[in-house]
């Protein structure tokens with residue numbers, strides 16, 4: 554596609570919408586089975602994306618969508634860190 558700037562698109566596990574990578578938070582399950590919030594986009598492992606919205610975070614958690622995407626339960630400290638990261642964005 555000449556002239557079209559390609560922005561990487563990812564799907565939010567909360568709302569299912571496709572968005573630009575920068576609008577999403579990446580959560581990674583690393584090869585040694587740790588869950589990390591990947592703010593650099595460079596951590597290798599199995600990743601899942603959510604919008605920077607609390608609705609999407611709770612949808613992703615409530616329906617176990619994140620657990621299914623990562624194949625691991627999210628530790629409470631990761632959930633808290635995600636909540637904090639998202640609410641910080643709104644100020």
Ligand SMILES: [Zn+2]
Pocket residue numbers: 565566567568569570603604606609
């Ligand atoms: Zn979303």
